[in-house]
Amino acid sequence: MTRHLALARACRTLALTELVTAAWLLAHHEWLLGVLVAWAAPSLLAADGVCRRAHHRARADAQRAAQLEAGERGRPLTPCRPAWNHSDGRVDGPGCARPPLPRRDTYRLDDRDRAAFDEIVRRYQDRNSA
Numbered sequence: 001m002t003r004h005l006a007l008a009r010a011c012r013t014l015a016l017t018e019l020v021t022a023a024w025l026l027a028h029h030e031w032l033l034g035v036l037v038a039w040a041a042p043s044l045l046a047a048d049g050v051c052r053r054a055h056h057r058a059r060a061d062a063q064r065a066a067q068l069e070a071g072e073r074g075r076p077l078t079p080c081r082p083a084w085n086h087s088d089g090r091v092d093g094p095g096c097a098r099p100p101l102p103r104r105d106t107y108r109l110d111d112r113d114r115a116a117f118d119e120i121v122r123r124y125q126d127r128n129s130a
Contacts, residue, residue: 002058008051015044 018041025034109117 002055004051004055004058008048008055011044011048011051015041015048018044 018037022034022038022041025037
């Protein structure tokens with residue numbers, strides 16, 4: 001069990017305890033106190049969801065590392081950017097799972113057009129790296 005899962009379980013337990021306490025207070029006509037107690041439960045449930053996602057991600061990272069260590073070629077976890085934003089083959093960082101793509105249609109260019117294209121790419125990369 002990772003620390004994320006332990007924290008998620010603690011948040012869910014606290015949220016459910018608060019909801020039960022709030023229900024008891026509301027049943028005994030302690031309206032203000034019941035509302036105040038129930039007010040924190042949604043944020044605890046949201047924290048539970050975030051911690052569970054972090055736990056699943058940590059587990060997936062550990063499984064991926066074990067696969068790579070064993071020499072197996074597994075599926076990449078998540079790409080570094082959404083599929084609709086392409087990077088023209090540039091890899092963003094060491095954790096990027098998207099394979100570099102070849103440039104398209106550059107094989108048809110003559111020398112002058114290829115030099116112009118390379119200049120455009122160089123300026124674009126210089127502007128984006130800053």
